[in-house]
Amino acid sequence: xxxxxxxxxxxxxxxxxxxxxxxxxxxxxxxxxxxxxxxxxxxxxxxxxxxxxxxxxxxxxxxxxxxxxxxxxxxxxxxxxxxxxxxxxxxxxxxxxxxxxxxxxxxxxxxxxxxxxxxxxxxxxxxxxxxxxxxxxxxxxxxxxxxxxxxxxxxxxxxxxxxxxxxxxxxxxxxxxxxxxxxxxxxxxxxxxxxxxxxxxxxxxxxxxxxxxxxxxxxxxxxxxxxxxxxxxxxxxxxxxxxxxxxxxxxxxxxxxxxxxxxxxxxxxxxxxxxxxxxxxxxxxxxxxxxxxxxxxxxxxxxxx
Amino acid sequence: xxxxxxxxxxxxxxxxxxxxxxxxxxxxxxxxxxxxxxxxxxxxxxxxxxxxxxxxxxxxxxxxxxxxxxxxxxxxxxxxxxxxxxxxxxxxxxxxxxxxxxxxxxxxxxxxxxxxxxxxxxxxxxxxxxxxxxxxxxxxxxxxxxxxxxxxxxxxxxxxxxxx
Numbered sequence: 001x002x003x004x005x006x007x008x009x010x011x012x013x014x015x016x017x018x019x020x021x022x023x024x025x026x027x028x029x030x031x032x033x034x035x036x037x038x039x040x041x042x043x044x045x046x047x048x049x050x051x052x053x054x055x056x057x058x059x060x061x062x063x064x065x066x067x068x069x070x071x072x073x074x075x076x077x078x079x080x081x082x083x084x085x086x087x088x089x090x091x092x093x094x095x096x097x098x099x100x101x102x103x104x105x106x107x108x109x110x111x112x113x114x115x116x117x118x119x120x121x122x123x124x125x126x127x128x129x130x131x132x133x134x135x136x137x138x139x140x141x142x143x144x145x146x147x148x149x150x151x152x153x154x155x156x157x158x159x160x161x162x163x164x165x166x167x168x169x170x171x172x173x174x175x176x177x178x179x180x181x182x183x184x185x186x187x188x189x190x191x192x193x194x195x196x197x198x199x200x201x202x203x204x205x206x207x208x209x210x211x212x213x214x215x216x217x218x219x220x221x222x223x224x225x226x227x228x229x230x231x232x233x234x235x236x237x238x239x240x241x242x243x244x245x246x247x248x249x250x251x252x253x254x255x256x257x258x259x260x261x262x263x264x265x266x267x268x269x270x271x272x273x274x275x276x277x278x279x280x281x282x283x284x285x286x287x288x289x290x291x292x293x294x295x296x297x298x299x300x301x302x303x304x305x
Numbered sequence: 306x307x308x309x310x311x312x313x314x315x316x317x318x319x320x321x322x323x324x325x326x327x328x329x330x331x332x333x334x335x336x337x338x339x340x341x342x343x344x345x346x347x348x349x350x351x352x353x354x355x356x357x358x359x360x361x362x363x364x365x366x367x368x369x370x371x372x373x374x375x376x377x378x379x380x381x382x383x384x385x386x387x388x389x390x391x392x393x394x395x396x397x398x399x400x401x402x403x404x405x406x407x408x409x410x411x412x413x414x415x416x417x418x419x420x421x422x423x424x425x426x427x428x429x430x431x432x433x434x435x436x437x438x439x440x441x442x443x444x445x446x447x448x449x450x451x452x453x454x455x456x457x458x459x460x461x462x463x464x465x466x467x468x469x
Contacts, residue, residue: 009457086433088433088434088435089429089432089434090434090435090436107429108427109427109428109429109432110425110427110428110429110455110456110457110458111423111428111429111430111436111453111454111455111456111457112429114429114454114455114456115429115430115434115436115455118436129429129456130427130456131427132456132457133457195459
């Protein structure tokens with residue numbers, strides 16, 4: 001295992017680490033659903049420090065900790081905590097490590113988690129640092145593919161905002177460990193950055209690029225949709241044109257593979273029509289749930305349980 | 306200052322455009338036009354008390370080059386290796402009693418700490434935090450590429466614009 005004290009970036013994990021966490025998560029799914037109780041983390045406290053809004057990530061960490069018998073503390077509102085008085089992140093971390101056994105951090109600055117980990121001897125998990133990393137989202141994405149479609153050798157299309165989405169950048173790197181064949185589907189102004197494509201080429205990973213989902217949808221195992229953010233466009237008409245082109249409806253799914261699934265890190269806006277929710281391909285709510293067993297497996301691993 | 310002649314060959318010696326130094330460091334084969342950036346890297350400024358002289362664009366065997374001479378100061382490798390980021394072929398000569406007692410090419414360090422600012426304005430090292438910058442050093446072809454150890458941002462050209 002290369003996984004040591006902290007989880008800062010998916011790039012710090014080797015394939016064996018990822019497989020270990022995914023396997024452990026599978027054995028914890030019934031606990032995550034509340035069908036079996038487990039108190040391996042009884043007496044342990046998890047501190048969740050969210051300097052930016054979060055729903056799924058924060059709630060699923062809290063659920064994961066509580067399902068394992070542990071408890072959680074949080075910063076409360078940033079407006080009324082010492083953060084509003086100008087306390088540095090480094091100081092906050094040094095204080096919180098005295099109260100908790102493990103720290104989860106989301107922060108708007110890139111590199112915040114890497115720096116914070118240097119100021120504590122307790123395990124620290126990056127729950128998103130600016131536009132940089134979100135490794136637990138990547139782990140639960142991989143888990144969803146493994147459980148609902150296939151992971152090793154998966155043919156996957158990533159569609160939408162591939163330029164600014166930190167989720168897809170981390171995911172692409174992780175997929176490279178599993179011999180994935182990747183299609184990038186985006187408007188030219190939101191294409192996958194050249195730096196990442198150069199890395200993939202250097203690693204010998206196959207990928208193709210297109211502007212249209214219909215070019216790939218019948219020949220893939222996974223369609224990973226992302227939200228196109230309005231604020232990325234100077235002209236609202238340009239946004240409307242692009243947003244409309246990346247909207248999946250049930251009628252487009254007639255020729256897909258048997259094991260085809262649609263994933264989305266959520267929240268969605270318009271990119272998946274609600275009529276897709278009732279098809280067997282919609283797996284984004286399962287994906288959201290899988291955050292719990294995956295984070296349980298990670299907490300147990302980092303806490304040596 | 307005009308060319309002086311080499312004592313051995315009698316040919317004009319470009320290094321003699323500035324006088325020989327008795328003790329100190331001569332940095333030779335600096336890329337043409339980079340001498341001022343070398344001084345910035347070495348933190349040589351108005352506070353510096355030792356004698357420092359330099360020439361720019363002087364003819365060399367591999368084309369024009371710059372030379373910097375610093376008297377009464379022997380630079381250590383962690384100081385001079387930073388020069389490799391802007392001038393990978395620079396050569397360091399340590400001088401004692403007018404003689405070269407040590408001569409070596411600068412080497413690209415594996416990492417650079419607390420010396421350059423990260424160009425990513427949203428990097429935690431640019432916030433009000435007690436974090437010293439740290440970059441892992443690699444190469445793309447012959448060009449040094451620095452990766453921020455915190456935010457992963459890459460930077461390569463015009464590195465002296467980011468001196469702390």
